Amino acid sequence: QKEVEQDPGPLSVPEGAIVSLNCTYSNSAFQYFMWYRQYSRKGPELLMYTYSSGNKEDGRFTAQVDKSSKYISLFIRDSQPSDSATYLCAIRYNQGGKLIFGQGTELSVKP
C-alpha cells in the first residue's frame, strides 16, 4: 500500500466551479500536510501547508485535514483557467526527512 494515495484524474471543470482535490494516507504518524501546484515543465510551487486537523484558508484556496480519517483535501473556489495544473499533496513525519508526495491530480479549467 502506498503511503499516500491521490487520484491522478484528469479532472476537467468549467470556469467558476468549485474544485475538490483529495488524498488519503496510511500512517497516523504523519503530522504535516502540504499542497503544491505544478505547471508543465516547472517545479512544484507551494500553495498551502498545515499540521492540524480542520480548515485553513488562503484566498480562493482551502486546505482541509481530517486526521481521524487520514484524509486531506484542497478546495479551489471560483476556479480560473490559470488554475489548470497538476496538484500534488505531500505529507511528512514530525521527525522530518522526506516529504512524501501523492501521484498528483491533473486539473483543467475550461473557459
Place this chain on the structure above:
Amino acid sequence: DSGVTQTPKHLITATGQRVTLRCSPRSGDLSVYWYQQSLDQGLQFLIQYYNGEERAKGNILERFSAQQFPDLHSELNLSSLELGDSALYFCASSVEFQGDSPLHFGNGTRLTVT
C-alpha cells in the same frame, strides 16, 4: 520565483556517461533535498542534506551520489547512466530539516539519456 536555482536546465547525454547537477538553495535555507520525477513514478525522494550533513536517504541508486558544500549549495552526481535515468531532477530547500518547514522547489534539470 522560489529562490532555488538549478543548473543546467537541460542535459542530454549518452548511456554510460556521468553528469553533475547543481543546486543553490534559497537564502537562509540550510536543508537541501533531491527528487526525481518521471511520468510513471511521480516525485520520488532521493536524498536530504542539512548544513552539510546527510539527514535522510530515499531510494537513491548506488550509481548516484550527492553532497552539500560549506556554502550550502548541493550537487547530485549521476554515473553509469542508463536510459531509465531520463527524468526531471528537482532540488528543494527548507529552513529546517523537519517539522512544518515547507520545501521550496527549483524548476529542475531535465536529463535525457540517449
